Amino acid sequence: MKERIRKAVFPAGGLGTRFLPATKVIPKEMLALVDKPILQYGVEEAIASGIEHIIIVTGRGKSAMEDHFDVSYELDAMLKQKGKTELLAVSRGVSSMARISYVRQKEPLGLGHAVLCARELVGNEPFAVVLPDDVIDAEPPCLKQMIDVFDERAGSVLATMTIEGPGISAYGVLAGEQDTTNPRIYNCTGMVEKPKFEEAPSKQAIIGRYVLTPRIFALLEQTKPGAGGEIQLTDGLKALAREEKVFGYTFEGKRYDVGDKFGMLRATVEFALKRPEFAEKFREYLKGLEL
Ligand code: G1P
Numbered sequence: 001m002k003e004r005i006r007k008a009v010f011p012a013g014g015l016g017t018r019f020l021p022a023t024k025v026i027p028k029e030m031l032a033l034v035d036k037p038i039l040q041y042g043v044e045e046a047i048a049s050g051i052e053h054i055i056i057v058t059g060r061g062k063s064a065m066e067d068h069f070d071v072s073y074e075l076d077a078m079l080k081q082k083g084k085t086e087l088l089a090v091s092r093g094v095s096s097m098a099r100i101s102y103v104r105q106k107e108p109l110g111l112g113h114a115v116l117c118a119r120e121l122v123g124n125e126p127f128a129v130v131l132p133d134d135v136i137d138a139e140p141p142c143l144k145q146m147i148d149v150f151d152e153r154a155g156s157v158l159a160t161m162t163i164e165g166p167g168i169s170a171y172g173v174l175a176g177e178q179d180t181t182n183p184r185i186y187n188c189t190g191m192v193e194k195p196k197f198e199e200a201p202s203k204q205a206i207i208g209r210y211v212l213t214p215r216i217f218a219l220l221e222q223t224k225p226g227a228g229g230e231i232q233l234t235d236g237l238k239a240l241a242r243e244e245k246v247f248g249y250t251f252e253g254k255r256y257d258v259g260d261k262f263g264m265l266r267a268t269v270e271f272a273l274k275r276p277e278f279a280e281k282f283r284e285y286l287k288g289l290e291l
Helices: 038-048 063-069 073-081 085-095 111-117 142-153 166-170 215-221 233-243 261-273 279-287
Strands: 007-011 053-058 099-104 127-130 134-137 156-162 172-178 185-193 204-212 246-250 254-257
Touching (some): 007 038, 007 111, 038 063, 038 127, 038 142, 053 063, 053 111, 063 099, 073 085, 127 142, 134 204, 142 156, 156 185, 185 233, 204 233
Parallel strands (some): 053 099
Antiparallel strands (some): 127 204
16 A cells, blocks of 8 residues: 555634634634744645645634635735836745645534545545644654655554653554664554543553544544544544554654644744844844843
């Protein structure tokens, strides 16, 4: 089995309650990290990893995402008329970035349900899932690293990172053994969504990047509501691990949970410090603060 990963599903139907009041009207995926909506970071990562077709699972009140990736005729015409060629290139670049399809998740029934909504657009081929809340700074991109593992091992791949202490309870947690030849790979035997600290099967937290075989769809269809009364992707993956090879992969790179207010603050400071146009000025400003 060596099928190319061409499609990536972006679940973006959630309500974003962790970021109220900013997300009362604005979809959390459209919140800016420095100057770019967080959704665009994920889309750029997917494209840089070889993905050709982006599938965004949207919900009520989320049409700003579609407008963002569409042509903004009035804006482009105005920028052209004023001779603002660099900004015009930025605006046009966003609208010609990728082939993007949208599907509505009519009710927020959980992450597993959101992925299932993309079934018809994905079809019967392996695919990626990107949770836009998790912005990952990595070179090569996290998803590319995972696709390489998928190609080599011919099994589904879940991104993981080591979390020490009770913080692990905020994640899906992997059960399994570290691979003997590659310490970044775990041979997954099961997993638990948001376990109590004492019950976590390992320190390997699942992060929002997945490369999955299409078998997951049939399994999600049979998945009953789990943690928080939601149809959990983790529960579908647990069933997948009983039937097929599933690997955890400790990616190289740094992950930011930008769906969380503190996570967004950290990412804002660190991403701003990497931007050549104002890194120096910003560093000087931070140094001058009385902390
Ligand atoms: C989701 C998944 C969880 C995973 C996490 C990573 O949870 O259900 O398994 O560990 O994303 O960000 P959420 O953060 O949406 O509650």
